[in-house]
Amino acid sequence: MAERTEFRIRTATVADAQSIVDAFDSTLPYLASIGSEGQWGLVPFSERPGFLDDMAKSLEQARVWQETHEGDSNIIFAAEVVGPASTEATVPAGFAQIHEDKFSEYLYKQANIQAVDLTKLSNFVFLEVLLVHFGTGYHKGAGTALVQHVKRYGLEKGKDAVYVDCWSGNNRQLVGYYERQGFVTVEDFAFPRENKTPWIGTLLRMDLTKA
Ligand SMILES: CC(C)(COP(=O)(O)OP(=O)(O)OC[C@H]1O[C@@H](n2cnc3c(N)ncnc32)[C@H](O)[C@@H]1OP(=O)(O)O)[C@@H](O)C(=O)NCCC(=O)NCCS
Secondary structure: OOOOOOOEEEEOOHHHHHHHHHHHHHHHHHHHHOOOHHHHOOOOHHHOOOHHHHHHHHHHHHHHHHHHOOOOOOEEEEEEEEOHHHOOOEEEEEEEEEEEOOOOHHHHHOOOOOOOOHHHOOOEEEEEEEEEOOOOOOOOOHHHHHHHHHHHHHHHOOOOEEEEEEEOHHHHHHHHHHHHOOOEEEEEEEEEEOOEEEEEEEEEEEEOOOO
């Protein structure tokens, strides 16, 4: 039986910005290989203007929020493998970004969710970003470990739910992944894009009140 990788999860810092961008880049060949290039496109994130700078700013803003609780709530968790192959090295395995009591702006503005009034929801964690680093060889299961960590974080904070949204194209495979993690679909949505077909997605919810 294959050994299960043990992940250490910590809060990411500005020093992780490049590693996070590398992880984003590493997902694109994987997504293309499963026919999901429509999810995040084909242009490497490292080549998207401002992406690295915005990531560094977001990590800095996260530090300020965690220290002072001023500004938007924002935490990025890093999953890593410590000392693989008997070395002292730490290998990045994945990242998750969360916000408390706040969704991404596009969900409020463009997603046209009917099932719930997002502006009236409170006491939740929103999982905005989840990704593994396909380039380091230790990614398998890092996403699940991060989802479990986010769930524990929500429980410790007394939150009622964790929400996530994801691309629902390519036969809803990613929706299926989140359902296997314990999320339940709230509603499908589509938002328009200039000169492109709409981006289709699904909002999902994990109930923490019965956990
Ligand atoms: C989604 C993700 C975080 C899951 O990581 P994980 O918990 O370590 O998952 P595993 O490696 O155990 O894979 C779980 C299965 O999910 C499926 N899956 C993962 N990402 C998927 C995606 N974007 N679309 C469709 N299916 C996906 C695969 O079928 C995979 O099965 P496989 O082992 O046969 O390849 C990771 O696969 C990833 O980073 N994917 C690309 C980026 C992404 O889609 N992030 C989610 C954005 S909302």
